[in-house]
Amino acid sequence: MRLLITGGSGFLGQALARRLARPGAEIVLFDPLPPAAEFPGTRWVEGDVADCAAVATAIAQLQPEAIVHLAALLTDAAASDPVAATRVNCLGTAVVLTEANRQRVRRVVAASSLAALGSPPSVYGATKAFGDQLAAALRSEGNTEIVGVRFGWVYGPGRARGWNVLQDLIEGFASEQAVVPYPAFREPVDWTYLDDAVSALCWCLELPSPAPALLTVQGDRRPVTAAVGYLQALVPTVQPAPYPATLPPAGWQVAGDFLGTTTLEEGLWRTVAAIRQACGLPPLAAPAPQRLGRRTDD
Numbered sequence: 001m002r003l004l005i006t007g008g009s010g011f012l013g014q015a016l017a018r019r020l021a022r023p024g025a026e027i028v029l030f031d032p033l034p035p036a037a038e039f040p041g042t043r044w045v046e047g048d049v050a051d052c053a054a055v056a057t058a059i060a061q062l063q064p065e066a067i068v069h070l071a072a073l074l075t076d077a078a079a080s081d082p083v084a085a086t087r088v089n090c091l092g093t094a095v096v097l098t099e100a101n102r103q104r105v106r107r108v109v110a111a112s113s114l115a116a117l118g119s120p121p122s123v124y125g126a127t128k129a130f131g132d133q134l135a136a137a138l139r140s141e142g143n144t145e146i147v148g149v150r151f152g153w154v155y156g157p158g159r160a161r162g163w164n165v166l167q168d169l170i171e172g173f174a175s176e177q178a179v180v181p182y183p184a185f186r187e188p189v190d191w192t193y194l195d196d197a198v199s200a201l202c203w204c205l206e207l208p209s210p211a212p213a214l215l216t217v218q219g220d221r222r223p224v225t226a227a228v229g230y231l232q233a234l235v236p237t238v239q240p241a242p243y244p245a246t247l248p249p250a251g252w253q254v255a256g257d258f259l260g261t262t263t264l265e266e267g268l269w270r271t272v273a274a275i276r277q278a279c280g281l282p283p284l285a286a287p288a289p290q291r292l293g294r295r296t297d298d
Contacts, residue, residue: 001205002026004064006049006096007071009035011159012111015198016068017042028062030055031071036158049092056099063103066205069096069110074162075248078124089127094134101143107211109204110135112150114190114216117251125250132214139213147204148214152190152221152252154197155267157274163248166191166224170268173231173238174275180238183245185224190252192219193267196260203258218256220264230265234272234286265289 003020007013008029017027018039025041034044047054049071059067071092078085093110100108112132115125132148139146159167165183172180200217228240266289273284 001066002062002064003205004028004030004058004062004067006030006067006069006092009033009044010070011156011161012154012194012197012201013068013070014158015156015194016070016201019198019202026062026064028058028064030058049096050087052095052099055095056103059099059103059105064105066107066109067096067100067105068201068205069093069108071096072111072127073124075115075122075124076163077161078127079122082123085123085127089124090130090134093131097135097138097144097146100146101138101141104143107145107147107205107209108135109147109149109201111201112148112214114150114152114250114252114254115248116150117254118249121249136213145209145211146213147207147211149200149204150214150216150251150254151197151200152192152217152219152250154192154194154219156194156271157278159194165245166227169224169227170231170271171275173235174272175279175281176235176237178237178239179241181241181243182224182228183247184242185245185247187247187252188221188223189247190219190221191227191264191267192217192260193262193270196262199260200258212257215257216251216254217258217260218254219260220262220267221252222264227264227268230268231272234269234284263289 005013009031014035021039021041023040027042029044030047073085073088113128116128120126120129135146135148169182269288
C-alpha cells in the first residue's frame with residue numbers, strides 16, 4: 001500500500017508506521033519534525049499540513065491509495081494557543097481533505113476525538129468538531145471516501161503530548177517516584193491502549209466501500225482508582241496521592257464501533273515495562289496479567 005500519514009512522527013503516527021512497515025511498502029511520514037525511527041518501506045517528508053503547496057506536492061509525488069490524517073495540536077497546546085490550533089486542526093484538515101478530493105485519493109482516515117461530541121467546551125474539541133463537519137460536507141462530493149475515527153484517551157509507551165495527567169500517573173509509578181499525585185475522577189475513563197488505536201486505524205483502512213463516515217473507538221472504560229490499585233500492586237514502594245479533579249467533558253460513555261481488546265491491566269503492564277526498560281530500571285518481578293479480554297463493567 002502507498003500510504004501518507006500526516007503527523008507521522010507523532011505518538012500514534014509512528015506506531016502505525018511500525019505496524020505497516022515492510023520491504024516494498026511506500027509509507028510517507030508527513031510531519032514538520034523527523035521521526036524517532038524509520039522502518040522498512042517508510043520515509044519522512046518534512047511538511048506542514050496547513051501548507052497547501054506542500055500537501056499537494058506530497059500527495060502528487062506519492063499518489064497514495066489512502067491517507068491517515070493524524071496531524072493535530074492536542075488539548076493542552078490547543079488551549080494555550082487557539083489560533084495555532086485552528087490553523088493546524090481546522091485549516092490543516094481542510095487542506096488535506098480538499099487535496100485528497102482534488103487528486104482523487106481513494107480514502108482518508110481522519111483522527112477525531114470524543115471531545116468533539118455535543119457542544120465542545122474545549123478549543124481542541126471545537127476544532128475536532130469542525131473537522132468532523134467538514135469531512136461530512138466533502139465526503140458528499142464522492143471523489144474521496146472520508147472515514148472519521150473518534151478516540152477516547154490513547155496511552156502507551158512514548159506518549160509525550162496532549163492531556164497527560166494519566167500518562168504522568170503511569171510514568172510516576174514506572175520510575176518509582178516516592179509520591180505520585182493523581183486526579184480522583186469520579187467517572188470512568190476510556191483507556192485505549194496504543195496497539196488498539198493502531199488496530200482501529202488499520203481496520204478503517206481495510207473496510208470495504210462504502211465505509212461509514214464516522215466511527216468510535218472504545219477502550220477499557222475503567223475508573224482511575226482501578227489503574228492506581230493495579231499500579232500500586234506492581235510498584236508497592238510508591239505512595240499515590242489523590243487530588244480533587246473533574247474529568248474533562250467528552251463523550252466518554254458513547255458506544256464504540258471498534259472495541260479494543262487490551263485490558264487496563266495489560267496496557268498498564270506493557271507501558272510500565274517499556275518505560276522502565278527505557279530508563280534502565282530492572283524488570284518488574286510481578287507476573288504480567290493474562291489477556292482476559294476487555295472489561296467495561298467496573
